[in-house]
Amino acid sequence: MPEKTISVDAEPYSFEFDPETCALLIIDMQRDFLEPGGFGEMLGNDVSQLRRTIEPNKKLLAAWRSLGLKVIHTREGHRPDLADLPPAKKIRGRSATCIGDAGPMGRILVRGEAGHDIIPELYPLPGEPVIDKPGKGAFFATDLHAILQNLGVKQLIVTGVTTEVCVNTTVREANDRGYDCIVPEDCVGSYFPEFQAMGLKMIKAQGGIFGWVSDSTKIIAAMTA
Secondary structure, X not given: XXXXXXXXXXXXXXXXXXXXXXXXXXXOOEHHHHOOOOHHHHOOOOOHHHHOOHHHHXXXXXXXXXXXXXXXXXXXXXXXXXXXXXXXXXHOOOOOOOOOOEEEOEEOOEOOOHHHOEOHHHOOOOOOOEEEEOOOXXXXXXXXXXXXXXXXXXXXXXXXXXXXXXXXXXHHHHHHOOOEEEEEHHHEEOOOHHHHHHHHHHHHHHHHOOOEEEOHHHHHHHHHO
């Protein structure tokens, strides 16, 4: 394991982190969002916009795991009884198919269903915490903050989908709780390229108001230098 502070080329300026107090947080890389034939594609989205993040995430995750560093995964979804699903969230979008209804890979965004689970390419190893979150942010109604505190984590590398929704929300929540976040742009994705660009700009704006933006190749290079 690295024993010194690592500096990564990033925007708006270099990101300095200690691997021992930094965790890789992978947001919502779930089958229904990324796989052809899933709920995301059923809604008319181009899943290739998200699937391009799989290989960069695989390489970053492999490098991170090889050093024995901390990895945490999240999944957005709800209890099978939908008791944690706000009515406003269920009806928003006016879609003919809603959360809890039957979808291509089981009930949509319901915990335990095939579509809710993480894609095989990035599947958690035993001992890697999985945070099941009912909202967009990974800190809302979860034990993520307690887990990070117990692990001594102070900084986060945040990857996953989608850039403007769950990634952005989680980075903002983390910022308010005192965590430094860096987002590798090749490891996050949106169905909408314009939202991808703006979501990253929002994070690094005004001197890094919410965090830093970089690239997984730069992070891996800094770690292995």
